[in-house]
Every structure is written in C-alpha cells, then in structure tokens.
Amino acid sequence: MKTKVFQVGVLFLLLAFFVSACAPAATPAPQEPAPQEPAPQEPAPAEPLKVAVIMPSSITDYAFSQSFYEGLKIVQEEMGGEGNMEIAFSEGMFNVPDAAAAIRDYAATGYDIVFAHGSQYGTSLAQIAPDFPETAFAWGTSLDTFQAQGVTNVHAYQAEAQEGGFVMGVIAALMSESGVLGIAGPVEAGDAKLYVDGFAHGAKYARPDVTVNITYTGSFSDVSLMAAAANTHISAGADMLTGSSQSVVGAIGVAKDNGAYWFGTQWDQSPIAPETVVASQIFDWTGIIKDIIDSASKGVLGGKAYTLTFKNEGLVLKYNDAVPVPDEIKAAAADAIQGIMDGEIDPLPY
Amino acid sequence: MSDLFSLTVLLGILGTGIRLATPYLYAAIGETFSQRSGVLNLGVEGIMLMGALSGFYMGVTTGNLWIGLLAAAFVGLLMGLMMAFVSVTLQATQGISGIGLHLFGLGLSTLLFKTMLQGRVESISGFQPIRIPLLADIPYLGEVLFNHNIMVYFAFLLVPVANFVLNKTTFGLSVRAVGQNPESADSLGVNVNLVRYTTVSIGGILAGIAGASLSLALINLFQENMTSGIGFIAVALVYFGGWRPWGVLAGALLFSMVNALQLWIQVLGIQIPSDIAVMMPYILTILALAFAVNRTRAPAALTKAFNRGEN
Numbered sequence: 001m002k003t004k005v006f007q008v009g010v011l012f013l014l015l016a017f018f019v020s021a022c023a024p025a026a027t028p029a030p031q032e033p034a035p036q037e038p039a040p041q042e043p044a045p046a047e048p049l050k051v052a053v054i055m056p057s058s059i060t061d062y063a064f065s066q067s068f069y070e071g072l073k074i075v076q077e078e079m080g081g082e083g084n085m086e087i088a089f090s091e092g093m094f095n096v097p098d099a100a101a102a103i104r105d106y107a108a109t110g111y112d113i114v115f116a117h118g119s120q121y122g123t124s125l126a127q128i129a130p131d132f133p134e135t136a137f138a139w140g141t142s143l144d145t146f147q148a149q150g151v152t153n154v155h156a157y158q159a160e161a162q163e164g165g166f167v168m169g170v171i172a173a174l175m176s177e178s179g180v181l182g183i184a185g186p187v188e189a190g191d192a193k194l195y196v197d198g199f200a201h202g203a204k205y206a207r208p209d210v211t212v213n214i215t216y217t218g219s220f221s222d223v224s225l226m227a228a229a230a231n232t233h234i235s236a237g238a239d240m241l242t243g244s245s246q247s248v249v250g251a252i253g254v255a256k257d258n259g260a261y262w263f264g265t266q267w268d269q270s271p272i273a274p275e276t277v278v279a280s281q282i283f284d285w286t287g288i289i290k291d292i293i294d295s296a297s298k299g300v301l302g303g304k305a306y307t308l309t310f311k312n313e314g315l316v317l318k319y320n321d322a323v324p325v326p327d328e329i330k331a332a333a334a335d336a337i338q339g340i341m342d343g344e345i346d347p348l349p350y
Numbered sequence: 351m352s353d354l355f356s357l358t359v360l361l362g363i364l365g366t367g368i369r370l371a372t373p374y375l376y377a378a379i380g381e382t383f384s385q386r387s388g389v390l391n392l393g394v395e396g397i398m399l400m401g402a403l404s405g406f407y408m409g410v411t412t413g414n415l416w417i418g419l420l421a422a423a424f425v426g427l428l429m430g431l432m433m434a435f436v437s438v439t440l441q442a443t444q445g446i447s448g449i450g451l452h453l454f455g456l457g458l459s460t461l462l463f464k465t466m467l468q469g470r471v472e473s474i475s476g477f478q479p480i481r482i483p484l485l486a487d488i489p490y491l492g493e494v495l496f497n498h499n500i501m502v503y504f505a506f507l508l509v510p511v512a513n514f515v516l517n518k519t520t521f522g523l524s525v526r527a528v529g530q531n532p533e534s535a536d537s538l539g540v541n542v543n544l545v546r547y548t549t550v551s552i553g554g555i556l557a558g559i560a561g562a563s564l565s566l567a568l569i570n571l572f573q574e575n576m577t578s579g580i581g582f583i584a585v586a587l588v589y590f591g592g593w594r595p596w597g598v599l600a601g602a603l604l605f606s607m608v609n610a611l612q613l614w615i616q617v618l619g620i621q622i623p624s625d626i627a628v629m630m631p632y633i634l635t636i637l638a639l640a641f642a643v644n645r646t647r648a649p650a651a652l653t654k655a656f657n658r659g660e661n
Contacts, residue, residue: 225609
C-alpha cells in the first residue's frame with residue numbers, strides 16, 4: 001500500500017513537472033520553412049544562420065527580454081527573413097540550471113550563435129562555451145568575456161542604463177509639481193542599480209532641491225510588493241515614478257490609479273498605461289546583434305565587450321505622444337543627452 | 351525628513367499593510383480549514399495563479415468583474431477537488447502532491463496566459479474603492495480603514511465568519527474532530543473523507559479568490575508567476591496563527607505591516623541596506639514561528655491519510 005501511495009504522489013509530481021516544463025520554455029517555435037518567395041533580391045545562402053536566445057522573462061514583458069527579442073526580429077527582417085536567419089528562443093528561464101541546459105542544447109544542435117540574455121547565466125556559460133568551440137556565444141548584462149579564463153568564443157554586452165536614467169531624471173524633476181520623485185527598484189544590482197542611480201543623479205542635477213526616494217523590493221518578479229512600493233512613494237508625496245524589471249507593471253497600475261506619471265526603461269512601456277507613461281528608455285540591441293553576426297561570419301566568435309549608449313544609438317529616448325511634455329523640458333533633456341555623448345556629463349559621478 | 355513616527359508614515363503603513371494582507375487572508379483562511387481537517391495543501395500558490403488567471407480572463411472577456419471572481423472560485427474549487435482526490439482518495443503523500451499541484455498551476459497558468467491572452471500584460475479596471483459613509487469620516491483612521499475595494503472588506507469579514515464556522519457549528523466540530531482523531535470521528539458516524547473533501551475544496555475556492563484579489567482588485571493585471579511566493583507564506587501563516595482564524599489574521603497583518611514598514615524605511619532614506627530591509631518581514635515571521643508555535647498544538651492528524659480498512 002505504502003509504495004503505491006508513494007507512486008501516485010510521484011506520478012502526480014511528474015505530471016506537474018511536465019506541464020510546468022513545457023509551458024514557460026515555450027519550445028523554440030518550430031520555424032516553418034518560409035514559403036519560397038519568387039525571386040528574392042539576394043541569393044539566399046544554402047543554410048540559414050541559426051540564432052538562439054535564452055531569456056529570464058517573457059518576450060512580451062515590456063522590459064529586458066522583449067527588448068532583445070524585438071531586436072532579433074528587426075535584424076532577421078533586415079537579413080531577408082526566416083529563410084536567411086532562424087531564431088529560436090526559450091523564455092521564462094528564471095531557473096539557471098534549466099537555462100544552462102538550454103544553452104547546451106542549442107549549441108549541441110548546431111546553432112551558430114547562442115545568446116544567454118541574463119547576467120545570472122554567466123557562470124554557466126563560462127563552463128559551457130569551451131565545449132563548443134565552433135559556436136559563438138554572447139551574454140549580458142556584463143562586460144566579462146571570460147578571456148582571463150582562457151575562453152575565446154564568448155562576447156559580452158551591457159546597457160549603460162544610467163545614461164537614459166539620468167536624462168529621464170532630468171525630465172521628471174522638471175515636470176514634478178510636488179518636488180518628490182519615487183524610484184521603485186527590483187534588486188539592488190546590475191542594470192537596475194545603474195538605472196536607478198542615474199535617474200537619481202539626473203534629477204538632482206536638473207533640480208538640486210528635489211527629493212528622490214528609492215526603494216528596492218528584492219525581487220524581479222514580485223508584482224504585489226512592487227505595487228505596494230509605488231503606493232508608499234505616492235503616500236510620501238511623489239508625483240513622478242519610475243522603476244525597473246518586469247515586475248514594474250504592478251507599479252505602473254498604481255501610478256495610473258493615482259494620477260502620477262511613470263518613466264519606463266528597457267522597453268517602451270506606454271502601451272500598459274497610455275496616459276501615464278511620459279517617456280521610456282529603449283534598449284536597441286540591433287547594432288550589437290549585427291556586429292556579432294558579422295564577426296561570426298569572419299570567424300571571430302568571442303572576446304568583444306559591447307555597450308549600449310546614446311552615442312552608439314543603442315539607447316533611445318522615446319516620448320509617449322499622449323502625455324505632453326513642455327518644449328523647454330524636452331530641450332533640457334536633449335541638452336543632457338548631448339552632454340552625456342560629449343562626455344561633459346557623467347551620469348554616475350560617484 | 352526621516353521621521354518614521356509621523357502621522358503620514360504610520361497611516362501609510364496601515365493602509366499599505368491592509369492591502370498587502372488581503373490575498374494572504376483569503377489563502378491562509380482557506381488553508382486553515384484544510385489543515386484543521388488534517389490535509390496539508392502546499393499547492394495554494396498554484397491554485398492562486400490559476401485563480402488570478404481565470405478571474406482576469408473572464409473579467410476581461412465578459413467585462414464583468416463578478417463573473418471573473420466566480421470563475422476564479424470555480425477553478426479554485428476544481429483544483430481543490432483535484433488535491434482532495436489525490437491526497438484523500440488516493441492517499442498520496444500530501445507534501446509531494448501539494449508541490450505537484452503548485453507546479454501544475456504555475457505551468458498551466460503560464461501556458462494559458464500565452465495562448466489565451468497571447469502573453470500580453472494589459473491592465474483592467476478592477477474593483478473600485480468603496481467609501482463607507484460615516485466610518486470613513488473618522489479623522490485620520492477613517493480614510494485608511496474604510497476606503498478600500500470590496501475584496502479587502504470581504505477578506506477581513508472572512509475571519510470572524512471562519513472562526514464562527516470552525517468553532518460554533520456542527521460542521522466545524524466535525525472538521526476539528528477529523529483533524530484531531532479521524533478514527534474516533536469515524537466511529538461516531540462522521541464521514542471523514544467527505545469532511546476532508548469539503549475543507550480542501552473550501553481551501554481551493556478561497557485560494558482561487560486570493561489570486562483574483564490580486565488580478566481583479568489590487569494589481570489589476572495578470573503576469574506569469576505574479577503571486578511570487580504569497581501562497582507559500584500563506585501556508586506558513588496558518589502555522590503562525592496556531593490554526594485559528596484570529597491568529598492567522600494577526601500573522602497576516604504583522605507580516606504585511608512589517609513589509610509596508612520596510613518600504614517606508616527605504617523611502618525615508620534610513621541607512622539600512624535594502625537587502626536587509628527586504629528580509630525584515632521574513633526574519634520576523636521565522637522568529638515569531640519559533641517562539642509562538644510551541645504554545646499551540648497542530649491538528650494531531652495533520653498530513654496523515656485516513657484509511658478506514660487498516661484500522
């Protein structure tokens with residue numbers, strides 16, 4: 001009896017694992033062979049370039065993962081569609097061992113370039129990459145290509161999120177009527193911390209008397225606590241809010257309900273709340289993706305450390321036209337961008 | 351500036367704490383029923399996710415939040431029945447089947463989110479705050495206590511109701527008897543399995559509603575894995591509250607208030623590393639569990655399957 005009972009439990013657990021495993025990983029969308037277009041402009045290569053990406057959240061997260069996926073789609077379009085470039089993706093890989101397995105699987109099944117799009121994947125990637133010397137890997141956000149460890153086929157990339165943070169801090173400080181800004185951060189590290197610190201410095205730069213309150217929830221996914229953080233900022237008098245990670249959707253809703261404004265980062269967040277989002281800093285990864293593809297075609301599979309900046313057009317400030325921003329404030333923002341590009345403004349002075 | 355004991359801050363903590371406590375209350379009160387009858391359901395988190403998704407989906411498609419809420423309760427009921435079937439009828443190990451149920455709910459809600467809602471995060475106009483006349487006019491406290499949406503009021507009303515049902519009704523007596531000593535209850539003519547099916551179903555319904563309280567009233571959107579641990583904390587709160595509704599309320603409020611407090615500590619710029627601040631509610635809960643739980647006894651038959659034939 002006892003063993004049977006146990007078997008039933010285990011069976012149930014396995015069933016659950018099965019369902020949960022096949023859901024978020026959303027198996028690399030089997031790319032249907034593109035219908036043969038009559039007379040493509042360029043002669044298609046015999047074998048399409050095969051690119052795979054592993055992402056911590058979903059391709060529709062309005063944040064980190066979506067920005068990269070959309071970048072890949074644009075590059076695919078420019079290269080002439082699925083016939084020339086295949087994209088496979090695994091989303092929702094918040095579990096690092098699962099992600100590591102996916103990285104290995106993609107490399108083993110002949111993908112030419114594998115992107116490990118999450119700073120948590122670095123350690124695993126450093127171990128996997130040497131086993132597949134023919135495959136180009138890239139990961140971010142980081143600037144470590146593991147060359148010191150003798151790895152030669154890993155690129156690294158990072159967004160200088162503090163630059164856009166600084167500029168939006170300028171806009172928020174000048175727009176604020178209460179003189180209080182609230183930043184709802186996820187985990188005090190990496191990309192999020194760069195953005196939060198840049199925003200705070202930008203606000204103080206434009207308006208030294210402004211109060212900038214900062215919170216972290218300690219999680220990239222806790223929507224409920226993120227909403228509570230936004231509520232707290234509003235109780236403390238903030239009328240301009242911002243934050244980072246996919247959990248900010250909770251905070252954007254609170255901003256909307258309370259008539260506060262929101263500043264987005266990583267991707268255009270205005271579709272979530274069209275009357276609430278003033279502007280977003282967008283990560284445009286296409287330049288980096290193209291260079292990595294180009295390098296691979298020349299046999300360079302790793303060793304490059306890329307950054308997204310305003311200067312190389314990897315960072316884009318996108319206003320939401322539904323929320324009017326006074327011209328003089330837009331001018332101040334443009335000045336700040338110019339100052340950062342010229343090196344006259346350091347978005348992270350200390 | 352950094353005056354933690356100003357009126358704004360104290361009222362802010364109270365208001366945020368009440369909102370944060372709402373999903374914990376539904377889930378933990380439901381789990382109290384289940385555990386009092388001897389079934390540990392660790393799948394609450396998974397049921398919440400399915401409740402949040404189905405409530406949101408039906409709310410969006412029909413435009414009626416109440417239909418959404420009903421759908422969440424129904425899906426919660428189905429998952430509760432599933433748990434009951436596996437743990438009561440098949441007598442599977444409760445810990446394992448509960449974790450299985452959680453993963454099942456996590457996976458299925460994500461899958462359905464991708465297919466039915468195309469994985470798009472969109473917001474819905476959820477239950478609006480209802481200002482209770484007169485009470486909301488009480489200076490300072492009125493606005494904080496009596497200007498919430500209906501799901502918040504229901505959550506707090508649930509506590510005395512659950513307390514009454516468990517302690518003052520025949521059904522409650524059966525539940526406690528079954529959780530304490532199923533053999534004696536059985537010999538007195540109580541249908542042990544029926545009672546357990548009922549309590550686990552109540553737990554499922556309330557967990558489904560807990561999920562909907564997030565997606566239809568407090569956050570007003572669905573995102574994959576949006577509960578991020580609330581269901582598991584709710585299970586811990588049942589232990590914390592000594593398997594009594596009022597104790598669960600105390601635990602839920604304590605945990606939520608400390609969470610609200612740590613956010614204020616950060617807003618006020620008090621120099622504590624954010625990592626430490628974020629840990630505060632959890633550390634406090636562990637401490638309280640360590641010191642408080644010894645005073646009350648768990649239902650004696652908790653996690654033990656009842657097998658009539660073997661006794």
